[in-house]
Amino acid sequence: ARGMCSGLASFRTYSVMIALDGLVRVALAGAFLVVGIDRVGPYALMVALVPLAIAVTVFATGRMSSDDGSPATWGELAPNLGWLLVGTLFAGALINAGPLTVDILGASSDPAQVTRFANAVLLARVPLFLFQAVQAAMLPRLTRLAALRDAAEFRAVLQRLFVLVGGVGIVGVVGAFAVGPWVLELVYEGGIDRRTITLLAFSSAVYMLAQACAQSVLSMSGHVLVAIGWVLSFATFAATAAWSSDDLYLRVEVALITSALVALAVFAVGLRAYFARLASTSRS
Template structure:
């Protein structure tokens, strides 16, 4: 009965988070569509560049704060402790990361402004503003996910989507056609989400419970490791079409068709981010209790579901991947179904790696996750440039690198699980 109740709780949490994620994802696509119709090509290119840079800063870096805070809160609640020290330490670590990221953007400003933002320093300021918002909202998401308060977690997603979409729609209705206005309309979403959902923390830090201090330096090191892993994940997830295009300068049609097929194959990965937020609390509780059986069951169920969904996706891609690319993205030439199926297999590997990374976070083995992605990336990049047809080389790279990452993570999970012979101690 307890197991059935836990399953219902997880399914309801997944449904609630899914609603927020769909709203956030839809807002991004609608924003790009509205900006594309309102701006000239140069202005739209600059604004779309803001979109991509913000995506790297948020999901690419500050998700590390979310994961680390999620794990700490989950472990403390399982031990019956208050989470006040986690709130303070995670906020401080996020602020420190924001300073580092903002400084890096300023150092790169001559290149970014001249070549990416069409000479607009205001758009660079907009991206720096997005850093502050990302630091705040991803910290809140980690706290809410760790406490299994998925309604508030979903609210941060939905509020970020609305905070982007409504200002952009207002600009279109007002007939505005300034790239800077659209840039700021997009970046204020994260900050808006943090402001309207921070109230959910009031009275829920467990002030009346014992609250051991957090090892802030240890938390900062973990965030650094997870940020590195996330950055390498983004590299493996997005570099192939760029390399293929650079190697097929005289065959733009094939390069465009591969990019369309690649985007389709990667679609499940774009919607997979919150899955880690759902997994980490239960995994962290099992790890804190030294419950290897529960850890193994949760991991097996998650991997099994991904395997089933991924297997169906591979079959569908083999049969209709090329047709879908030509129908939905107007791909100029067809590409054999085997390539589509292989790219989906690579996506399946990356989803499995994200699940295993959540397990490693719960086991306090973030270093292993980062090492696995580093090794996978070290193999991935050279394979892209093998003296083979560019599309074939890129497809091989997309299959091999995630497979290596998964294999290394499995070794790390087994090693970490074997050490769970007694309740784990809290950091600090």
Template sequence: MAQAGRTYGRGAAILSAGIGLTGLITFAYFSLASHALSEEDYGQVALLWSAIFITVSVLYRPVEQLLSRTIADRDARGVTGGEHLRVAATIQLVLGAAFAIAGLLLRDPIQDDLLGGSATLYWTLIATVLAYAASYFARGFLAGHRHFALYGGLVLMESSSRFLFALAVTLGLLEGQGAVALGMAAAPIVSLAVVPPALARRFRAAPPLPDAGDAPPEGEFTLSHGTGFALAVLLIMLAEQTFLNAGPLLVRATEGESGAAQAGFVFNVLLLARAPLVLFQAVQTSILPHLTRLWVSENAGTEADSFRRSVNVTLAAIAAFAGCVALAMLAAGPFLMGIVFGGDFDYERAGLVLVALAMGLYLSAATLNQALLAQGRAASAAACWVACATGFVLFLLISPIDDPVLSVEATLLGVAAALCALLYALYRRA
């Protein structure tokens, strides 16, 4: 248990450093792009990035999670063979092909309405999303085998290569919006350079454990059950994007002439929840294979209650972090938000505290979700996410709260609490 805990801790620390540095480099990429391009061209590049980020997160993270859990499970049980890789690759190829077909059929609205008529940006979108299919497959492989340093190197190399294109345009070596956008397509391809070292490490590793022989196959290792797991996680990803984006979008759609400004204000406030989620990806990535191994060991009788202890430690750390953020918002929230974002917005102290508390509950729900995925209960977890995301949107539409910003803040807190409670109830029933 102690060795597993140390491995998990090191993995989370390495990934936190890599993802944190990646975030800074991504910020630098957009900073250079904003100086090198006109406001209109930069706005289209930013919109392209948002479309890519949301699409790949929803489409490809399910296979990343499937691979991560399945590899960890098989390693813990001593099962050999490559059927899990074939299942994951098949699902990823189908998802990529579905996106390509949809993208080609919807070329006119995507290119003309979303990307300002730019064919270059349209083809960049198509190429980048397809390239990320391989990148997310590699991420799942690396996470499952606990190659967290290489995982961190992959995301760091991705952001660095993207940054170089914006730097080249700034220095005059390349020119225009297309060159900046090309960095988005090149980044996931270049980042795959970390895969050969990972494969080499696997070949140099100790001889594999004996095959499980007559052990009954796990559901995830067949195409039908693997697809079921991936679809459940895809629904979870859609629900996650609903929590993060529905508030600003609904405010924009329902507040008339002031909608755009109000939506920007809501977006700024929700960054209190978004920013920790970026760093929490490191914990999510490392905790799933860690919990999967503990779950297998606990069921085999070689570990005693280590699974729940690991979950409880993570939940306690989240509670402490969220409490500190809430206290900071209570003490100086409006002042800090004014410094960071400027403008004439009036940030309400109580609303910022609500979002900080919602962030803690949301991160706790994400941790419980990983525990349920480790137990192979993806469908039950997805049902909770979909129900809460649906309730979030419906309540925002019929909210009795007149202030749209407070409505989003209060609804997010309530739904995050409901989601956390539902997932915890499932987790306790295991």
């Protein structure tokens, strides 16, 4: 539903869906806490059902209606959907891999270590939530420019996108270094040092840049390359986390950074190849 809102340039509906998703989840979690629900099941169902209910409501109101486009067969859609699914799964696995890896590698350690690391990851991810708005606005425009083969405007939009995403990432890293430990102490009673929260924020910044690159490659029908990039990125994470360091937190932090850098490099190569191909076509 959010993808349709983005494609139809219905950004008000898109923002309402995201806002309601967060507000309703927080309200229901508070209600569960007040009535004394302490089992995981109800919370898990709530997290899964709230966005579904919001999407169904949006469809029921007719906000997703649009004119019929040109017909497309399943034979045209299935390959790209398959590659898109692979890329989405591995990108999602990568963003959630940190706390799980700390839990697996630190099986004999204090369970509180996993909780403290997960709290730090949540704080370091704050810029990623801002990226959702950028992603919704930019992808349809990049897709249109790619279809028109307007390389100059595509490059200009891409530069503005990277400046915006890079700026948000820098603010996140500086903020994590300056006040991250204090915020963690205030909200979660601390437990994480400045190095850890700063490296986690840096990994989130690189991941955002990789996502921005991936969206640009997708707009050029580069579904296969995006899937390959995220698969290679996840493989890099697994290898780095397994052998990079004896420090539990540091090995995961380094793995998150290197895996995001690998994804960014793969997608940057794809963008470079696209512009080179477009330039050679225009010369001929």
